[in-house]
Structures are given as structure tokens and as C-alpha cells.
Amino acid sequence: MRHRKALVIALGWLLLFGCGGGDPGPSSVVKNPDAGKPDSGNNTPPDSGQPMSKPDAGKPAADSGKAPDAQKDAEVDTGAPQPVDAGRGDQAIDAGPAPSTWKCAAALWADGYCDCGCGVPDFDCPGQSCTELGCIAPMCDACYTTELAWKPCEAAPDPADWTCSMLEQLDEACDCGCGLPDARCGGSGCSEPGCWRPKCNVRHDATGAALTDQFPPFNGWKCPAAAWGGGDGCDCGCGVSDPDCESQQSCTAALCNAGECKTCHDATGRAVPCANALHEWKCDPQRYGSGDGCDCGCGVPDPDCADKGCATYGCRDAACKRCTDTSYANDDLVGCGMADSWKCDLSHYGTGDGCDCGCGVRDPDCASGDGCTDPGCQSDKCEYCHLGNDSVVGADNDYQICDPPGDAKGWTCGTATDPAWSNGECDCGCGRPDPYCRITGRESCTGSGCETATCEFCNKEGSARAACSGARWLSSGLCTTSNYGQDGVCDCGCGAIDPDCQTDTGCSAPQCAAKGCEVCHNGSNILGTCYTWTCPKEAYADGTVCDCGCGAPDPDCSGLGCTEPGCRESMCGVCHDPYGRKVRCP
Numbered sequence: 001m002r003h004r005k006a007l008v009i010a011l012g013w014l015l016l017f018g019c020g021g022g023d024p025g026p027s028s029v030v031k032n033p034d035a036g037k038p039d040s041g042n043n044t045p046p047d048s049g050q051p052m053s054k055p056d057a058g059k060p061a062a063d064s065g066k067a068p069d070a071q072k073d074a075e076v077d078t079g080a081p082q083p084v085d086a087g088r089g090d091q092a093i094d095a096g097p098a099p100s101t102w103k104c105a106a107a108l109w110a111d112g113y114c115d116c117g118c119g120v121p122d123f124d125c126p127g128q129s130c131t132e133l134g135c136i137a138p139m140c141d142a143c144y145t146t147e148l149a150w151k152p153c154e155a156a157p158d159p160a161d162w163t164c165s166m167l168e169q170l171d172e173a174c175d176c177g178c179g180l181p182d183a184r185c186g187g188s189g190c191s192e193p194g195c196w197r198p199k200c201n202v203r204h205d206a207t208g209a210a211l212t213d214q215f216p217p218f219n220g221w222k223c224p225a226a227a228w229g230g231g232d233g234c235d236c237g238c239g240v241s242d243p244d245c246e247s248q249q250s251c252t253a254a255l256c257n258a259g260e261c262k263t264c265h266d267a268t269g270r271a272v273p274c275a276n277a278l279h280e281w282k283c284d285p286q287r288y289g290s291g292d293g294c295d296c297g298c299g300v301p302d303p304d305c306a307d308k309g310c311a312t313y314g315c316r317d318a319a320c321k322r323c324t325d326t327s328y329a330n331d332d333l334v335g336c337g338m339a340d341s342w343k344c345d346l347s348h349y350g351t352g353d354g355c356d357c358g359c360g361v362r363d364p365d366c367a368s369g370d371g372c373t374d375p376g377c378q379s380d381k382c383e384y385c386h387l388g389n390d391s392v393v394g395a396d397n398d399y400q401i402c403d404p405p406g407d408a409k410g411w412t413c414g415t416a417t418d419p420a421w422s423n424g425e426c427d428c429g430c431g432r433p434d435p436y437c438r439i440t441g442r443e444s445c446t447g448s449g450c451e452t453a454t455c456e457f458c459n460k461e462g463s464a465r466a467a468c469s470g471a472r473w474l475s476s477g478l479c480t481t482s483n484y485g486q487d488g489v490c491d492c493g494c495g496a497i498d499p500d501c502q503t504d505t506g507c508s509a510p511q512c513a514a515k516g517c518e519v520c521h522n523g524s525n526i527l528g529t530c531y532t533w534t535c536p537k538e539a540y541a542d543g544t545v546c547d548c549g550c551g552a553p554d555p556d557c558s559g560l561g562c563t564e565p566g567c568r569e570s571m572c573g574v575c576h577d578p579y580g581r582k583v584r585c586p
Contacts, residue, residue, distance in 0.1 A: 095123040103133070104148060105582065113579060116140035116153065142577055149586040150566040150577040157181075163193075163208040176200035177229075178208065187549075187567030187586065194243030195229035199562070199569075222254075223269040224520075226529040233262030238269065255279060268480075269527040270489070270519050277301075282313070284487060293321030343375065344386050354433050357382035357402065378402055380410060383433050383446070402432060412448070413459045428455035428468070441482030443499060453496035454481045472496070479521050492517035493528065513540075513552035531563070535580040545573035550580065 095110035102109055104118035115122045116130040116137055130137035133146040136153045143153040157180050162169055164178035174185040177193045188199035193206035196215040203211040216225040223238035234245035237256045241248040244262075251258040254267035255278045264274040272278060272285040281288050282299040289303035296302070296309045296317055308319035316323055342349050344359035355366035358375045370381035378385055385402040402410060413430035426437040429450045437444035442454040449460040453473040459465050473484045474494045483491045485499035492498070493510045505516025512520075513531035522528035531552030533540055539547045539554070546557035549565045558571040565578040568586040575585035 104144060105584070108142075108581060108583075111581070113141040113581075114139055115142045115144070117144040118148075142579070144583075145586070147586070148584050149568075150575070150583040152566075163206065164204050165208065168202070168204075168208075173201040174199050175202050175204060177204035177206075177211070186562060186569045187564045188562040188569065190230050192229060192231035192244070195231065197226075197230070222267075222527070223265050224527045224529050225522075227263070234260045235263045235265065236261035236274070237265040237272075255285060268519075286489060287322075294319050296320035296323045348384070353438065354383040355381060356384045356386060358386035384435070384438075412461055413465060426454065426456040427459055427465070428452065428457065429459040441480070441486055443481075443485035452485070454484045470496075474521070483519075490516050490518045491521065492519070492530065493521035509555075511553060534565075534578065535576050539574075546571050547574050547576060548572035548585070549576040549583075 098106045098109035099120055101120045102118055104115055108115045108118070108122070110123035112124060113122075114125040114128060116125065116128065116139075117133050117135045118131065119133075120131055121128050124141075125139060128137060128139050130140060130143075133144065133148070136143050136155065140153040143151050145151050159180070161179040164175055168175045168178070169182065172184060173182075174189050175182045176185065176189045176197060176199075177191065177195050179191055179193075181187070181191050182189055185197075185199050188197060190197050190200070194203065194211065196203055200215075203215065205211055213219065215221075216228050220239040221228050223235055226232075227235045227238070227242070229243040231244060235242040236245070236251040236258060237254045238252060240252055241250075245251070246260055247258070250256075251261060254265065255272065257264055257274045257276050257278075261274045263271050264278075266272050266278075266285040270286060273289050275288060277300045278285055278288055280300045283295055283297075287295050287302070288298075291304060294302055294305035294309040294317075296305070296319075297311065297313045297315050299311055299313070301307075301311050302309060304321075305319055308317065310317045310320070341361045342359055344356055348354075348356045349359070349363060353365065355371050356363040357366070357372045357379055358377050360373055360375070362371050362373055366381065370379070372379045372382065376385070376387055379402070382402045410431045413427050424436060426440060426442045426444060427434045428437070428444050429446065429448050431446055431448070433444055433446055437455070442456075443452045444455055445452055449458065451458045451468050451470050453470065455468045457465050458468040472495050473479060473481065479491060479494035483489070483494065483498070483500075484496070488500055490498055490501035490506050492501075492507050492514060493512050494508065496508050497506045501516045505514060507514035507517065511522045511528055511531070513533045515532075517530045520528045520530040533550055533552045535547055535550035539545075539550070540552075541555040543556060547554045548557065548562045548569065548571075549567050551563055551565075553563055556573075562569045562572065566575060566583065566586060568575055572585055574582055577583045
């Protein structure tokens with residue numbers, strides 16, 4: 001697209017001004033000024049939920065150069081400033097300022113997007129004659145209404161497609177599911193029968209009749225709210241039927257699959273492959289056929305193994321990338337080595353969950369040379385010491401507090417005979433991991449005064465045991481303790497940055513928007529949509545104005561504003577188009 005535009009622009013200027021020789025002009029290149037396009041660089045979101053900026057989306061950069069040198073032999077009045085000759089061999093023509101007859105925002109002139117309906121042809125629209133207000137054309141990137149508000153470059157819908165009553169089209173309520181968008185929804189409603197969005201006041205079925213049934217989350221829907229209805233395809237395994245599905249009575253159980261299913265979900269509402277084999281899959285459903293390497297010992301073969309690997313619990317094969325690792329704490333060759341001689345639970349062998357000792361072979365989680373292997377052994381480098389009793393081998397309770405010689409077991413909280421871990425709470429900062437933290441799938445720590453978001457009590461030598469004071473992971477609903485640093489998936493909106501998120505990614509505030517988020521939560525134990533902020537990053541939560549149409553809710557908005565491009569609600573201070581540019585609100 002970029003090269004095609006450059007070629008067409010060059011031909012346009014050559015035809016306009018002729019091909020005669022002239023002054024070769026200055027040798028310096030004059031670039032187009034930055035017209036306020038959104039920053040496409042990486043944005044490091046802080047813990048408060050700072051989002052990333054919109055990717056470039058394949059559009060040409062504003063200063064990328066337009067046409068080769070086209071000397072000016074003739075003057076033609078086009079209503080636009082004449083281009084400045086950039087000189088022979090140079091790569092750009094300066095578009096100059098927007099002409100006086102340009103009716104759209106000045107920042108939209110010559111910014112790399114072809115804007116139509118602005119009174120005169122945009123510099124980015126060579127040969128484009130779509131200039132009158134409200135016009136549309138195939139070459140347009142953005143179009144504008146007669147009021148100069150942004151609109152999609154699509155033909156106006158047929159008014160006959162409205163399936164609800166005329167009164168409902170004219171009243172003050174936001175009617176959804178009526179075949180056409182209701183103007184009262186301000187761009188934040190939906191039109192497919194049975195659909196729902198937070199802005200909807202009344203929902204309608206395909207006949208236009210009002211629906212009185214409940215909608216997410218009150219109707220038992222366990223998947224992201226935006227997946228319910230809305231014409232995005234049939235979502236299955238969500239507790240109740242999706243209005244997008246033809247069958248309204250089946251395939252609602254977690255991991256179910258039917259012919260009409262477009263997206264399937266696990267018990268937490270996370271999207272998973274639509275595969276019948278998942279009913280027998282014993283590992284994380286999101287690892288099945290996900291392209292992340294061959295998982296072994298999961299009950300059924302992983303499609304990633306390509307007919308290699310193995311499926312029986314505890315099995316080993318040269319093709320395996322992970323072997324019966326239920327936590328997926330890392331992507332190394334977890335548990336696929338010496339585990340044939342491992343006498344403890346396989347889910348603790350090399351899974352990044354601490355140094356286990358007394359299990360017959362050394363745990364890869366122990367640092368080189370650390371740990372010990374004989375059942376019942378003790379070492380000051382061990383974190384979990386196992387008894388090696390055949391009656392309990394393989395169970396989660398076959399370990400005890402380690403008792404390194406001369407170190408009073410290394411446990412600094414409670415007494416050696418009655419440690420605090422026996423009280424059913426996750427204690428951190430005690431010199432040794434609290435086994436209860438492991439039992440409940442909590443990411444813990446051992447240094448004096450340390451804390452993670454899933455620690456219940458933080459202890460410091462010389463001070464009383466006290467509740468942790470830092471950010472708290474939402475331990476109820478869908479932000480479970482095992483989601484925090486234990487499942488390999490970046491969860492956002494749970495009160496703290498998930499260690500599963502890569503460096504400088506993820507966010508913590510409910511309904512936050514950030515790079516790297518894989519599963520998002522809205523703070524009310526309900527899965528939300530993972531938003532991406534499409535406007536300039538500095539506009540997010542800047543404390544000054546409510547930015548609307550940015551793909552994610554702006555915290556500066558009362559009620560979080562609206563997110564669809566070009567939308568408008570009463571609290572909107574600034575509206576934006578799909579490219580993050582400021583435009584007039586509808």
C-alpha cells in the first residue's frame with residue numbers, strides 16, 4: 001500500500017507539473033511533519049495498568065517520503081498548497097500546511113492516511129476525488145460525516161434492516177439487537193439479535209421483541225463478557241448458551257465441543273482449542289496443540305508432538321519438551337530426564353517450584369551441587385525434604401520442614417516442633433518454604449521480610465507475624481492463586497503484576513489494558529476482554545480529559561467512557577478514530 005501510494009503520488013505530480021527540466025533545487029530532504037499519529041513504539045506499562053500504544057497496523061509512516069523529485073513547470077490551482085521541490089535524488093515532497101479549504105482537523109492533513117470528505121483531496125490521496133462531506137471511496141482510509149465526525153468508509157446501512165419498532169428507534173433508550181446500531185447507544189451498543197454490551201438498555205431478539213432474560217455475568221456466563229452475542233461466532237463451554245450459537249441448549253460445559261463452535265473454553269473461561277480430546281487431557285488445556293512444544297504424560301497425545309512423544313502419565317520420550325508438569329512454570333525440558341528414578345511426585349521434578357530433596361535423584365530445581373537424594377536426608381540447601389516412605393511417595397504431603405544440621409531446621413517462624421505452616425495459612429519470609437503455600441498453589445518466598453502477592457502472612461526476624469501489606473492477588477473467583485506465577489499465562493487485572501508476564505508487560509488494575517496480557521479480569525471475579533489502547537500512550541489516565549474510541553476504557557472517564565472508534569457518550573472529552581487520531585465527536 002505504501003509503495004503503491006508513493007508511485008501514484010509521483011505520477012500525479014509529474015502529470016500535474018510536467019516533465020521538463022528545471023532547477024535541481026537544494027540537496028537536503030524535507031520530510032513531512034509529524035501529524036500526531038499514535039506512537040507505535042513499545043510502552044512499558046506500570047503496575048497501575050498503563051497500556052501500550054497501538055501497533056503501526058501496516059500504515060505508512062508520516063515521514064516516509066512521498067514521491068521522487070518532480071520539477072514544477074506549470075502552475076495549476078488545486079486549492080491546496082503547492083509542493084516544495086525536494087531536489088533531485090531526494091525522497092520526499094513537503095506537503096506544506098493544510099489549505100484553507102481543508103475542513104477536517106489540520107493534523108489529519110498529510111499524515112500518511114487517506115482522509116476523504118474533507119473539502120479538498122488529502123495530500124495522501126493522489127487521484128482521489130472523494131472530497132464532499134459524507135463521501136466514501138475504495139482508496140479512503142478514513143471518512144467523515146457531514147458534521148465532520150469520523151465514520152467507517154462503508155455504505156450507509158439500509159434503514160429497512162431495522163427490526164425493532166420505530167418508537168424504539170426514536171426513544172432515549174439504547175436498543176441493542178435491532179439489526180442496525182441505535183444512535184442513542186453512541187457507538188457503544190450492538191446490532192446482532194440477542195447481543196449485549198454494557199451500554200444496552202434493552203435487548204431484542206431477531207423479531208425485534210424485547211428480551212427480559214439476564215445477561216452476563218448474572219445469567220451464569222463464565223467467559224469474557226464481550227464474547228456473549230455480538231456476532232463474533234459461537235462460543236462454547238461458557239456455562240450458558242451464546243446467542244451466536246444456533247443451538248441454545250447444548251455445549252455449555254467446560255471443554256465441550258460441537259460442530260458450530262468457533263471458540264471453546266475451559267472451566268476458567270479461557271479460550272482453548274475446540275477438540276474432543278481435551279476431555280481426556282490431564283494437563284493445562286491451553287497447552288494442547290498450542291504450538292508451544294511437545295507435552296508428554298497428559299493422558300492423550302499432544303498435536304504438537306507430531307505423532308511422537310507419549311501420553312501415559314510419567315512417560316519419557318526424546319521428542320518431549322515437558323513431561324507431566326502440571327504447573328508449566330518454565331519452558332525448559334521439564335521433568336524429562338532422570339525422573340525414571342524419581343521417588344516423589346513428578347509434578348515437583350524440575351518444575352521451578354523449589355529444591356526437593358530425598359527423592360532418589362537430584363531435583364533440577366536445586367542449584368548445581370546443592371540438595372541431597374537419599375530419602376529423609378537433610379541439607380541447608382534443601383527447600384522441601386521428603387521422607388521416602390513408600391506409603392506416601394507421590395502424594396503432596398510426603399515432605400516436611402528440612403532440618404539442616406545445627407540450623408534449627410532453618411524455619412524462623414514458629415517453633416521447630418509446631419511450625420506455623422501447620423495452621424493452614426501461607427507464611428512467607430520464614431527461611432524455608434511453607435508447604436501450605438505449595439498445597440494451595442501459591443507463589444511464595446523465604447527471605448526475611450519478603451512478600452509475593454499470594455503470601456498470606458509476611459514474617460520478619462525479630463518482629464511479630466503480620467498480614468502482608470503489599471498488593472493482593474484476587475484469591476477468589478477467576479484470579480485464583482495458581483494463576484499467579486504458576487500457570488505460564490499472563491493474567492491481568494488481578495491486583496498485582498503476574499510473574500508469568502514477560503518483563504515490562506502485564507498490568508494489575510481491574511479492566512487495565514497492557515501489552516502481553518493473555519487473560520484479563522475486571523476485578524469482580526469476572527473475565528473481561530483484554531483491551532489494547534489504540535490512542536497515544538500519554539492520553540491514557542492523564543487526569544485531564546476523557547478519551548473515547550481508544551480500544552480500552554480511559555480511567556479519566558466517568559463510567560469508563562466508550563471504546564469503539566468514533567463513539568460518543570456524554571462524558572467524552574476527546575474522540576478518536578481507529579488510528580488513535582483525535583477527531584470531532586459525533
